[in-house]
Amino acid sequence: MECVLELKHISKTFPGVIALNDVHFELRRSEIHALMGENGAGKSTFIKIITGVHIPDGGEILMDGRAAGIKTPLDAQAMGIAAIYQHVTCFPDLSVAENIFMGHEKTTSSFRRMDWKTMNRKAQELLDQLGVNFDARSIMDSLSVAQQQIVEIAKALSVNARIIIMDEPTAALSSRECEDLYRITRRLKANGNSVIFISHRFEDMYNLADRVTVFRDGNYVNTWNVSEVDDHKMVVAMVGREITQFFPRRTTVPGEEIFRVGSFSRTGYFRDVGFSLRKGEILALTGLVGAGRTEVCEAIFGITSYDSGTITLEGETLDHPTPAAALKKGIGYLPEDRLKQGLVLRWEIAKNITLPALNRFLKFYWVDRKKENETARELSQKLDIKAQSVHDKVSILSGGNQQKVIVAKLLTADMKVIILDEPTKGVDVGAKGAIYSIMNDLVAAGYGIVMVSSEMPEVLGMSDRIVVMRDGRVSASLETRGTTQEQILHAAMRE
Numbered sequence: 001m002e003c004v005l006e007l008k009h010i011s012k013t014f015p016g017v018i019a020l021n022d023v024h025f026e027l028r029r030s031e032i033h034a035l036m037g038e039n040g041a042g043k044s045t046f047i048k049i050i051t052g053v054h055i056p057d058g059g060e061i062l063m064d065g066r067a068a069g070i071k072t073p074l075d076a077q078a079m080g081i082a083a084i085y086q087h088v089t090c091f092p093d094l095s096v097a098e099n100i101f102m103g104h105e106k107t108t109s110s111f112r113r114m115d116w117k118t119m120n121r122k123a124q125e126l127l128d129q130l131g132v133n134f135d136a137r138s139i140m141d142s143l144s145v146a147q148q149q150i151v152e153i154a155k156a157l158s159v160n161a162r163i164i165i166m167d168e169p170t171a172a173l174s175s176r177e178c179e180d181l182y183r184i185t186r187r188l189k190a191n192g193n194s195v196i197f198i199s200h201r202f203e204d205m206y207n208l209a210d211r212v213t214v215f216r217d218g219n220y221v222n223t224w225n226v227s228e229v230d231d232h233k234m235v236v237a238m239v240g241r242e243i244t245q246f247f248p249r250r251t252t253v254p255g256e257e258i259f260r261v262g263s264f265s266r267t268g269y270f271r272d273v274g275f276s277l278r279k280g281e282i283l284a285l286t287g288l289v290g291a292g293r294t295e296v297c298e299a300i301f302g303i304t305s306y307d308s309g310t311i312t313l314e315g316e317t318l319d320h321p322t323p324a325a326a327l328k329k330g331i332g333y334l335p336e337d338r339l340k341q342g343l344v345l346r347w348e349i350a351k352n353i354t355l356p357a358l359n360r361f362l363k364f365y366w367v368d369r370k371k372e373n374e375t376a377r378e379l380s381q382k383l384d385i386k387a388q389s390v391h392d393k394v395s396i397l398s399g400g401n402q403q404k405v406i407v408a409k410l411l412t413a414d415m416k417v418i419i420l421d422e423p424t425k426g427v428d429v430g431a432k433g434a435i436y437s438i439m440n441d442l443v444a445a446g447y448g449i450v451m452v453s454s455e456m457p458e459v460l461g462m463s464d465r466i467v468v469m470r471d472g473r474v475s476a477s478l479e480t481r482g483t484t485q486e487q488i489l490h491a492a493m494r495e
Contacts, residue, residue, distance in 0.1 A: 082156030247461030400431025
């Protein structure tokens with residue numbers, strides 16, 4: 001089949017890091033090609049080379065069999081290449097049409113004024129082409145994440161993009177929203193577009209892709225037809241080793257009750273929520289997106305308020321705690337959105353890790369940097385955070401390593417209960433295994449963990465008990481042993 005894009009012998013080095021080493025990739029016309037690999041495998045650097053953000057140190061890029069001089073993002077756009085990222089970058093206060101035509105606005109021929117009528121009409125045509133049901137005049141901030149990603153696809157089509165790169169587009173979507181995205185992606189393929197689909201989720205690959213390419217540690221591993229691979233083959237290719245026990249076994253037995261939430265309510269978000277947690281136990285809090293799980297956790301930690309209910313830690317009632325008070329009492333929280341809520345991206349790894357327990361590193365009102373760095377190094381080694389040093393900026397780390405930094409933050413403080421909101425969201429299979437091992441180490445040391453998760457295998461593989469939420473209320477409390485995915489989904493969806 002005809003290739004629209006070929007990359008041969010591509011290499012890219014940053015100071016002290018070989019990001020890509022002699023990698024290959026080819027994209028055929030009207031193909032959906034999955035690109036997979038662990039965090040740090042080189043996928044992001046590879047995409048930035050295709051889109052002109054980075055210039056490769058070696059190798060060549062061909063478009064339609066001819067050398068492509070892609071040196072800037074404008075070069076890539078002119079050649080029909082567009083990228084859609086997991087974290088949508090948009091103008092939230094502007095309309096869908098304004099976002100779609102930003103940078104290539106339509107103007108009237110006479111006075112060079114904005115031709116709003118034409119832009120609204122053409123934007124609506126693009127949305128209709130994609131089969132969606134929201135209006136081009138809607139304000140972007142009123143749309144869901146899934147709808148905002150669809151606007152990005154429409155924007156790519158508005159500049160006649162032939163090659164569309166989707167970088168982790170399903171990471172923040174519900175199952176129903178994923179199905180909508182699958183439908184639109186298949187429509188792009190049917191219309192002659194070629195798609196590079198980057199994902200950590202095997203189900204995305206199986207549902208969409210024609211072929212899959214795997215990178216590992218900046219190197220090209222192989223390319224297969226999707227019909228030729230299975231989970232085991234993909235895990236070995238991505239990780240470079242067999243993973244015989246994906247959810248590591250635990251031998252510890254939960255102890256006495258350490259934490260309890262009773263009759264917890266907040267108008268419009270959740271009502272009469274209650275559960276308990278024991279020492280050495282992992283309690284899974286699950287349900288469909290929008291069930292109120294995150295809202296409950298944020299209220300427990302003091303990020304948001306609650307109207308009524310009780311929070312009890314080791315027999316002591318905590319009355320409307322603030323995050324600082326929650327930390328001081330021994331409640332830690334790993335937020336779902338690590339970039340906005342969990343990390344100070346411009347800070348070093350060491351400063352991020354020690355932030356929750358800064359008082360421990362004070363020496364005559366000054367921070368003892370030596371002690372701080374030693375603690376950060378110990379935790380970085382323990383959690384296998386891949387970085388040159390603890391002085392690296394957190395912003396340059398892969399998603400899995402950023403997640404480990406947040407876990408390390410919780411370990412610096414004297415925690416008793418740790419709330420982990422989607423702890424493996426957006427991280428690769430190898431990083432997931434590492435985080436699961438850390439969770440088991442924590443409960444073995446006597447911590448209690450509340451794990452919010454939307455992944456049924458994770459819920460069943462890691463928890464001791466399961467609390468299912470639906471429409472802001474607890475719909476079921478289950479012992480994990482003997483519980484099936486069907487039972488959980490029934491509790492999450494039943495009227």
